[in-house]
Amino acid sequence: MSRTVRDVVFVDGVRTPFGKSGGVYANTRADDLVIRCIRELLRRNPQLPPERVDEVAIAATTQIGDQGLTIGRTAALLAGLPKSVPGYAIDRMCAGAMTAVTTVASGIAVGAYDVAIAGGVEHMGRHPMGEGVDPNPRILAEKLVDPSALVMGATAENLHDRLPTVSRDRADRFALASQRRTATAYADGKLQPDLVTVAVRDPEAGWGLSTVDEAPRPDTSLEKLAGLRTPFRPHGKVTAGNAAGLNDGATACLVAAEEIAAELGLPVAMRLVSYGFAGVEPEVMGVGPIPSTERALRMAQLSIEDIGLFELNEAFAVQVLAFLDHFGIDEDDPRVNPWGGAIAVGHPLASSGVRLMTQLARQFAERPDVRYGLTAMCVGIGMGGSVIWENPLWTR
């Protein structure tokens, strides 16, 4: 039986505003965040009959409580999708949503699905990193992984050790730029179209509405950043200011076979070119996106120079700078995170991958001169994930 591999496209993406742990979403369930995203996706794309969704893949790192119960399936039912639509839960920590996308995309490519919803949610206020973990004693006994690998901030310090050219000052400057670019993007109305409002309840104050990310600090300064303490190591370089915080939020996107998108009249925002995941030493997990990007480039038969726009997750300034230094890209390069990043808006672990993709898709719409874009991120326990996309508006 011969099989054709189909092209997969990114149709649309949305996200909730991201909150700070213990902040605006303190009384909101995690599943309600992703349900809201799924409903909004369907509402924005009325040409898609709900029964045509063939799979709902939702990522969460800590799959307990309101992030458990096979969240892709339960969220689909609660979002009002027909009972005939299946769903599942998936986890690759920070790259959860990204992995949800690549997994359903592979299914679409091979003909198992026509249309799928993929996304992620993490409510780090209710489910802190490491909730319920039970590390195998062999990890330490056989020295398989350095103990510092289990603390993300420590891995960032380790990365600074290995890369002396990435100084505290460079990290702070990058962080400041991220905050400024995010503020400008908000002022220019670039980020708001992706956001779905979320009703939030405070038992003492009543109902309110979350409409913008809670974490950004547009008024920060180099002085303020420089004054922050380094909680992961005395006299270290990693601070709360040059890293993403602990956040709550959800994302969801619609992916489809290109021919089916055409048949249903769905818009095409990006075309999937290739993806790669790679493992690295867990104690310097921040370098993960380097080999994963090299894999994706190799598969696509492209080189880094072909990438016209970058959406790189900013778990820590040091790991973005490590990536840029490796590939010889200037940290002020306008191709990189033009609308700011996780240092400003936050990084609810499993959800971020689709935020990067949604932003890249919007940038593609404004930049028909750009052919290829990259979404990439580092992942806990030492991995990297990268996806290369093509701009459907690009012409020779």
Add this chain to the structure above:
Amino acid sequence: MDEVVTRALLRLVEVPGLPGRAALITLDNGFGIESAHTRPNTFGPAGLASLDAALDAAFAAGPALVAVTGKPYVFSVGADVTAMPRIRTAGQARGIGRLGHRIFARLRDSEVPTFAFVNGAAMGGGLELALHCHYRTLSAGASAIALPEVSLGLVPAWGGTQLLPNLVGIVPAAQVIVQNPLQQNRMLRPAQAYELGIADAYLEPADFLERSLEWAAAVVRGEVTVERAEIDRSEMWDAVISYARQQLDERLHGAAPAPYKALDLLELAKTASFVDGTAAEDEALAELALSDQLRNGLYAFDLVQRRAKRPVGAPPAALARDVTKVGIVGAGLMASQLALLLVRRLEVPVVLTDLDQERVDKGLSYVLTELDRLVGKGRLDAGKAAKLRGLVSGSVDKSGFADADLVLEAVFEDMAVKKQVWAEVEKIVRPECVLATNTSSLSVTGMAADLVHPERVVGLHFFNPVAVMPLLEVVRAERTDEATLATAFAVGTALRKSCVLVADRPAFVVNRLLTRFLGEVQYAIDTGTPEEVADTALDPLGLPMRPSALRELVGPEVAAHVGRIMHNAYPDRFRLGPEPGGVGHPPLTGDQVRQRALDALAEEIDIMLDEGVVAGPQDIDLCLILGAGWPFHLGGITPYLAGRR
């Protein structure tokens, strides 16, 4: 009891697409989701004051819109009725009317657009608040929409009688305000409320508030225009009112003032200014708040809400045995109805038996046909129906009872027959199997007397039709043990009945009282009072039907049977017919007939309480309300009787 204060919490909210901020007020009494329906948001003086203050702050903030919403599942269910007995003067009542009017009017008179986001149950004053707002959104998940005041003996006195007819028209308004409350307090489902025009936008529960705010912003921007139906204010309005008054007369004969007052107010709403209309509501409230009928209505409401759910004298629930299989002796109509109810609510095997296969098949066929009918009406899930069909079975032999936990007998009302049935059944069932009889008049103790284990015998007296009538008289026989009684109550609760514990006295409560009552009327007729006079004599009470209709409903055979039994037990008070040789009794007037009937009732009740038939007069009232449909405005009957003296 202190007011449970429903606070009005204000937050100023940014809404995409709204020029300016939204002042969003949340009504919340602080009780969580688990008690949404037992502790819903209500309005008392402190709650209204909180709303007043929240409106002050809201308007002061210069918002682009003001919106009110509720806590999860509940918008507001209106005034706190438990506070009503504290109203002692007309002035106090008027004050409450004016307070609600003044505060709610702020939403109506606001220059800034106001919205009610009805996210959950909205009744009485809660719905009236929403009606004052310029616009309303409604969640498809809201459990009930209603103006039930008339069922208690009040009227919607915070604007409902003026606002609703001018929003949706006089016919639906009369339905909601007068008819529904008098028909077992029927309430609207959200889809119905939306169709009537009570709300402008109908939204799904999952993202109700987000979508409501989005819609409201679009309304404020002028992007969405709300169209309201043109209201017919022609003579049709008056014709509807006058027809409705006629209907009330036929039903109530003026026994309860509240529905008539409601119609007066609805009539006024056609032409009166809002100020005049609401002032009339204040006066209506002042009148009704001190009425006997309201006092009785509140008493009845409390009985039905609380005592009905926690029967006095029931043993601790923990003593109840599990019922995993039920046997039924008899497959007549009553038994078949019971089989259907048992299988639907307990979802356990139910075995119907009778004397011959033909009877068994008929009974089984009734159950299966009813299940199909329910599926056809969309009231029963096909999968569930399949399960229930598999659980119900029929047989001529009773061997299927061997592992039953409960056997219910609904055979011919004859002591010898019933004793023989129990003797036969006892040989088959386990010693702990509960044997329940549906007898309406025979002694349960007598039925159990010759059994090896009489302690597991209990009476479960259901009312016809079984699917509808909520009352279950649970009869404790002389030897009935606690576990058996507890099991009986547990089964009653599982069947969604309201259980009342009664002693094993002839005809228990409802049949005894109705027989005494009807007997007195019949005696008047038998001794020369014109039938028409006697039959209409009780009209001022506003009972559900006249004696002749009741007698027809019960059936002459059953009435005669019960009559005989009561005569045997209490020959002086329960006569069998005209006294032999009775001579020249003067015909009685209607008033006289009524007095004698009520005196007889009062006497019988006193005797029943002395005999310990039930724990107290509240149980008498509960039985008459739930078993005979006697009205709230009488409080069942004992408050009315006490009020005569």
